[in-house]
Amino acid sequence: MKLNYVKKYFLPFILLAVIGFLLVAACSGAGGDTETPESAAVSGDINAIAAERGLTPADIEAAVKTYTPTGMLDEYIMFSSGGHSGQMFVIGMPSMRLLKTIAIFTPEPWQGWGYGAQSTMEVLDEGNIDGEEVRWGDTHHPALSETAGEYDGEWVFINDKANARIAVIDLRDFETKQIIKNPIAINDHGGTMVTPDTEWIIEGGQYAAPLGWEYASLDDYEDQYRGMVTFWKFDRESGRVLADQSFAMELPPYWQDLCDAGKLVSEGWVFCNSFNTEMATGGVESGNPSFEAGASQRDMDYMHIINLDKAIEVYNAGQTEMVADFPVISMQTAIDESLLYFAPEPKSPHGVDVSPGGEYLVVSGKLDPHVTIFSFDKILAAIQAGGFETDSYGIPILAFDDVVEAQVEVGLGPLHTQFGPDGYAYTSLFLEPAVARWTLGGPYEDLNNDPAWSLVTKTPVHYNVGHIAAAEGDTVSPDGKYLVSLNKWAIDRFQNVGPLLPQNFQLIDISQPGTTMPLLYDMPIGNGEPHYAQIIKADKLDPWEVYPEIGWNPAIQSLDPNATLAGEERIERDGNNVEIWMSAVRSHFNPEHVEINQGDHVTWHITNVERAYDATHGFSLPGYNITISIEPGETATFEFDATHDGVFSYYCSEFCSALHLEMVGYMLVQP
Amino acid sequence: MTTFVEKIIGPRTPQENLAEDRMRYLLPTIFFLVAVGLLVASVFFPYWKMTLQAPQYPKGLSVQAYIFKLTGDVGEIDGLNHYIGMRPLAEAAQLERSLSIAAVIVLSFLIIGSIFIHTRYTVLLVLPAILYPFIFLGDMYFWLRNFGLNLDPTAPLSSAIKPFVPPVLGVGKLAQFVTITQVQTGFYLALAASICILIGLYFHRRAYKPLVESQTELDSQATEKD
Numbered sequence: 001m002k003l004n005y006v007k008k009y010f011l012p013f014i015l016l017a018v019i020g021f022l023l024v025a026a027c028s029g030a031g032g033d034t035e036t037p038e039s040a041a042v043s044g045d046i047n048a049i050a051a052e053r054g055l056t057p058a059d060i061e062a063a064v065k066t067y068t069p070t071g072m073l074d075e076y077i078m079f080s081s082g083g084h085s086g087q088m089f090v091i092g093m094p095s096m097r098l099l100k101t102i103a104i105f106t107p108e109p110w111q112g113w114g115y116g117a118q119s120t121m122e123v124l125d126e127g128n129i130d131g132e133e134v135r136w137g138d139t140h141h142p143a144l145s146e147t148a149g150e151y152d153g154e155w156v157f158i159n160d161k162a163n164a165r166i167a168v169i170d171l172r173d174f175e176t177k178q179i180i181k182n183p184i185a186i187n188d189h190g191g192t193m194v195t196p197d198t199e200w201i202i203e204g205g206q207y208a209a210p211l212g213w214e215y216a217s218l219d220d221y222e223d224q225y226r227g228m229v230t231f232w233k234f235d236r237e238s239g240r241v242l243a244d245q246s247f248a249m250e251l252p253p254y255w256q257d258l259c260d261a262g263k264l265v266s267e268g269w270v271f272c273n274s275f276n277t278e279m280a281t282g283g284v285e286s287g288n289p290s291f292e293a294g295a296s297q298r299d300m301d302y303m304h305i306i307n308l309d310k311a312i313e314v315y316n317a318g319q320t321e322m323v324a325d326f327p328v329i330s331m332q333t334a335i336d337e338s339l340l341y342f343a344p345e346p347k348s349p350h351g352v353d354v355s356p357g358g359e360y361l362v363v364s365g366k367l368d369p370h371v372t373i374f375s376f377d378k379i380l381a382a383i384q385a386g387g388f389e390t391d392s393y394g395i396p397i398l399a400f401d402d403v404v405e406a407q408v409e410v411g412l413g414p415l416h417t418q419f420g421p422d423g424y425a426y427t428s429l430f431l432e433p434a435v436a437r438w439t440l441g442g443p444y445e446d447l448n449n450d451p452a453w454s455l456v457t458k459t460p461v462h463y464n465v466g467h468i469a470a471a472e473g474d475t476v477s478p479d480g481k482y483l484v485s486l487n488k489w490a491i492d493r494f495q496n497v498g499p500l501l502p503q504n505f506q507l508i509d510i511s512q513p514g515t516t517m518p519l520l521y522d523m524p525i526g527n528g529e530p531h532y533a534q535i536i537k538a539d540k541l542d543p544w545e546v547y548p549e550i551g552w553n554p555a556i557q558s559l560d561p562n563a564t565l566a567g568e569e570r571i572e573r574d575g576n577n578v579e580i581w582m583s584a585v586r587s588h589f590n591p592e593h594v595e596i597n598q599g600d601h602v603t604w605h606i607t608n609v610e611r612a613y614d615a616t617h618g619f620s621l622p623g624y625n626i627t628i629s630i631e632p633g634e635t636a637t638f639e640f641d642a643t644h645d646g647v648f649s650y651y652c653s654e655f656c657s658a659l660h661l662e663m664v665g666y667m668l669v670q671p
Numbered sequence: 672m673t674t675f676v677e678k679i680i681g682p683r684t685p686q687e688n689l690a691e692d693r694m695r696y697l698l699p700t701i702f703f704l705v706a707v708g709l710l711v712a713s714v715f716f717p718y719w720k721m722t723l724q725a726p727q728y729p730k731g732l733s734v735q736a737y738i739f740k741l742t743g744d745v746g747e748i749d750g751l752n753h754y755i756g757m758r759p760l761a762e763a764a765q766l767e768r769s770l771s772i773a774a775v776i777v778l779s780f781l782i783i784g785s786i787f788i789h790t791r792y793t794v795l796l797v798l799p800a801i802l803y804p805f806i807f808l809g810d811m812y813f814w815l816r817n818f819g820l821n822l823d824p825t826a827p828l829s830s831a832i833k834p835f836v837p838p839v840l841g842v843g844k845l846a847q848f849v850t851i852t853q854v855q856t857g858f859y860l861a862l863a864a865s866i867c868i869l870i871g872l873y874f875h876r877r878a879y880k881p882l883v884e885s886q887t888e889l890d891s892q893a894t895e896k897d
Contacts, residue, residue: 015870016702016705016867019863019866019867585750586750587827610747610750611744611746611747612728612747612750613730614727658754659754659827662827
C-alpha cells in the first residue's frame with residue numbers, strides 16, 4: 001500500500017523538481033562563456049624577424065617580458081615626478097607606457113588645468129607666493145600615501161623644489177587638490193616623504209636662507225641663514241594638509257637634502273642627510289671658492305636624526321616660535337629637548353634610505369665609493385650613552401664608529417638606494433653609470449645566498465642615473481621584480497631630436513637572485529626631467545571611472561551647487577552680470593546661443609551629464625584664454641569679463657562622437 | 672437541487688474520499704500555490720534584457736525590464752538613441768508598468784480562488800495567468816515596434832537609419848551596435864508558473880471530474896424524479 005502510494009505520487013513531484021531545476025538553470029544561464037587563449041606557439045618566423053632586426057636571444061626574452069598586447073593591463077603603476085615640467089607622470093609597468101600626465105604646479109591645457117576652470121585656478125592660486133602667480137614648479141619626490149608602511153593607493157604627494165611647495169593629489173580622480181606654500185622657506189628638497197600611516201608629510205629644506213625669507217647679507221650666513229624641516233599634518237578625512245596643525249624645526253644652514261621616515265622599529269624618527277656643512281657661501285666671481293668646491297671640502301657631513309614623536313609633543317606643548325605666522329621649533333629647543341642629533345656621513349651625500357624593517361639607514365656619499373649603513377639600534381644606544389661632541393650650534397654629534405653597522409664599496413658616485421624582498425639593496429651609481437645590487441646583513445642575511453654586506457653585481461645604465469625606483473621598494477614589504485633607473489642623459493639611445501634630449505627610463509629585471517639583473521626596456525621621457533618615482537602594485541589603485549554623480553565638483557569632491565541637470569539649462573541676467581547654466585552631452589551644448597553685451601561679467605557653469613566611461617567633453621572659448629576638460633559627471637565653472645565684442649564660436653575640444661564637430665555654439669558679444 | 676453558485680464552484684469533496692486518497696485532492700492545490708509563489712517571485716527579477724555591444728563599449732550596454740521599472744544603462748542608451756530620433760525608453764509602456772504589480776496580485780488571487788472551484792470554470796480563472804508571460808512578450812513587441820517605427824525625422828542620423836522593428840528576442844544589428852535581446856529570470860519564473868498551472872489543471876481534472884460527473888448524475892436523477 002505504502003509503496004503504491006509513493007509510486008502514485010512520484011510523477012507530480014518529479015515534475016516540480018524538473019521545473020525547479022529548469023529555473024535554476026535559466027537563472028544561472030547568463031554566466032557567459034569563457035574563452036581560453038590559444039597557447040603561444042613560437043613560429044619559425046620569429047627567428048627570421050629577429051635576424052632581420054638584429055635582435056639577440058636576450059632581446060627577445062626582454063621583449064617577451066615587457067611586450068603588452070592590446071587590452072592587457074600593466075602589473076605596476078609608476079608615479080614619477082616631472083622635474084621642472086611641474087607635473088607628475090603615471091606610467092604602466094612593465095610596458096613602460098605613459099598613461100597620464102597629472103598637472104600640478106604648471107597650467108596644462110588638455111586637462112583644462114589653469115585655463116579658466118575655477119576648481120583648478122583656486123588650487124594654483126594656493127601656490128601663489130606673496131601674491132605672485134608662480135605657474136611652474138620643479139617636482140622632485142612623489143610620495144604615495146601609506147597605511148602601516150604599505151602604499152595604500154589613496155593619495156600621492158609631491159614637492160616643488162624651486163618654491164618650497166607641496167601638492168596633494170587624490171587618486172580617486174588623479175587630480176591635484178591642494179597646493180601648500182611653505183611660509184618659512186623659499187626652496188625645499190627633502191620632500192615629500194610620509195610617515196608610515198601618512199599622518200605627517202615631511203618637507204626638508206635645501207639651500208639655506210633666512211627663515212621667513214627676509215633679507216640678510218651672505219656675510220651673516222652662519223648667524224642669519226638657516227635650514228629647516230617641516231612636518232605637515234595630513235587629514236585623510238578631508239583629504240587636505242592642515243597647515244594650522246603643522247610645524248617646522250629650525251636647522252643649521254647646512255643644506256638638508258633628502259629625508260626618510262623611520263618605519264617599524266624606527267617609526268617615530270626621521271632621518272635627513274645634508275651637505276655643505278662647510279657653510280660655503282660661494283662667490284666664484286670674486287675669487288672665492290665656488291659652491292661646488294667650497295661645499296665639498298669636508299670628508300664628513302651630517303646625517304640629521306630627528307625624534308619626530310618627541311618633536312610633536314614639544315609642538316603640542318607650544319614650545320615653538322612663530323616665523324611668518326608658522327610655528328617653528330628653534331634649534332635651541334631642539335637641543336634642549338633632545339629632538340635632534342647628528343651622525344657624520346661621508347661625503348656630500350645624496351639620499352638616506354631606511355631599510356624595510358627600519359633597522360638600517362643607508363647613506364651614499366656622492367664623492368665616496370661606499371654606501372654607509374647606520375644601525376638604528378646603535379644610534380639609540382649612542383644617544384643613551386651620552387657624552388657628545390657638538391657642532392658650532394651646539395647640536396650633539398654621535399661618533400661615527402659608534403653608529404655605523406657596515407660600509408659596502410659599491411662603485412663611483414653612489415646616490416640613492418631601494419630595496420627588494422630578498423635581502424638585496426640597489427644603489428644608483430651616477431658616475432659609472434650603473435645600478436649596483438648589494439646585500440643587507442643582520443635579519444636580511446638569510447634571504448639570499450650571497451654573503452652579507454657585499455656587492456653582488458652591477459648593471460650598466462644609459463646614462464648618468466639619478467634616482468632608482470624598485471617596485472614598492474621603499475615600503476615595509478618591497479616587491480622586487482622590477483626596478484627603473486631614472487637616467488638623466490640619453491645621448492645615443494634614441495633618435496636625435498635636437499640639442500634638448502629626452503630623459504631615459506630603463507626598466508631592469510630584478511626578479512632573479514645573484515648576478516642576473518638584465519636590462520629590459522628604454523622609455524624616453526620627452527616632457528620633463530623626472531627625479532624620483534614610486535611604483536605601486538596596480539591593483540591597489542581603485543580610481544573612479546566617471547564622477548560619482550552628475551554635477552560633481554572635483555575641487556570639493558562633492559556635488560556642486562551649480563550642477564546643471566538636463567532640462568535645467570538657462571541664462572539669467574542681473575544688471576551687467578550674466579550667469580549661464582549649460583549642459584554638455586554627445587553631441588551638443590545647451591544652450592547653443594549665448595548673447596551678451598560688451599562689458600558684462602559672465603559666470604558660466606557647464607555640467608557634463610554623461611555617465612559613459614571616457615565620454616569627456618572639452619569646452620574651448622577662443623579669444624578669452626579659456627579651455628576646460630569636463631569629465632563625465634563633472635561641473636566646471638569659469639568667469640570672465642566680456643571685454644571685447646564679436647562672435648565667438650565655443651566648441652567641444654575633446655573628440656567625443658561622430659558629430660563632435662557639430663558640438664559647437666555661438667557666444668555673441670554685442671558692442 | 673444545485674444553485675447557480677454551486678454549479679460554478681462544483682461539488683465539495685466528500686470526507687470519505689479525502690480519507691481514502693487525500694493526495695489526489697491536495698495536488699492541484701499544491702501546483703496552484705507553487706504557481707502563485709513563482710508569479711509573485713517573478714516581480715523581483717527582470718523579465719527581459721537588451722544588450723548593446725559595440726567596440727567602444729567593451730563591457731556592453733544593457734537595459735533590464737522588470738514589469739514595473741527599467742534598470743541599467745538607460746541614460747546612456749537614451750543618449751545614443753537621440754542620434755536616430757528614438758524617444759526615451761522611460762516613455763514606453765508607462766500604463767503597463769504602473770498597473771503591473773496590481774495585475775500580478777489579481778492574477779494571484781484568481782489562481783488562489785480557482786483552488787476552491789472544482790468545475791471546468793477553473794480554467795477561465797487561471798487562463799489569464801497562463802497567458803500572462805505571452806502577453807508580456809506581445810506588449811514588448813508592440814512597444815519595440817511603436818518606438819522603432821516612430822523615429823524623429825529631424826534627428827541627426829535620420830537619413831542613415833530608417834525606421835525599423837527591433838527584435839523582441841534574438842540578435843539585431845544597428846550601425847556599429849549588435850543588439851541582443853533575451854528573456855530573463857522573471858520571465859522564466861512566470862513561464863514556470865504557467866506550466867505549474869497547466870499541470871495543476873491536469874491533477875485538478877483528475878481529482879474533481881469524477882465528483883462533478885457523479886454530482887451531475889445525481890442531479891439528473893433528481894430531475895427525473897421530479
